[in-house]
Amino acid sequence: MFWRKHIINCKPALPATEMVKRTRIVVIDDEKTTFPFEVLQQQGYSIDYWPDVKDIAKLEKGFYDIIILDIGGIGRELDATNEGIAVLKHLKKLNPAQVIVAFSGQSYESAKIPFFQLADQYVPKPTPAITWKEIIDDLIKTRITVEHYWATMRQALKDAGANEKAIKGIEDSLVKAAEGGRVNLSRAIQKIAGPIENATTIAAIGAKIIALCGL
Secondary structure: OOOOOOHHHOOOOOOHHHHHHHOEEEEEOOOHHHOOHHHHHHOOOEEEEEOOOOOHHHHHOOOOOEEEEEOOOOOOOOOOOOOHHHHHHHHHHHOOOOEEEEEEOOOOOHHHHHHHOOOOEEEEOOOOHHHHHHHHHHHHHHOOOHHHHHHHHHHHHHHOOOOHHHHHHHHHHHHHHHOOOOOOHHHHHHHHHOOOOOHHHHHHHHHHHHHHHOO
């Protein structure tokens, strides 16, 4: 196949409208009226709404491609002091490939500002629908890509101690899976690179690459 040897040679040939439909988005905000759901859903965007963090495990597993996360008023059961900032920090630490937009109408003390930088983007409240459309379209174009996921996966493997030979072996497994081969990525990573930390999360990033290559 044309992407043999290097996974980034895989170029999904889908029109932008189809990518919009396939990109799973969740907005987590205790104030539903602050986000233009109806307008964007009418434009074909697949958007769910949570008034709070209903299922942290679902977020950890990367079910959603984009998380739009209110920073204040949500996540109190997980961290009553830091609320959404704690959720942002946790998810990015566990899965750096997860695309997260920090969304807030509050001002924060300078000590918390560095945590905002973990997000892929920060959007203040209120923000009009046309601006949200531009933001989401840009994230789909620049973050929901084989290139972005593979760069993040490579870095996660390096951070976990995998050498270049192991990373190339894992890339070969990705290529095989993208070509339709039966590959258990988590097991392949453990076999090639050894018992590295976060192998399951790294495999989940690989699963997104395979899904894109299969489009």
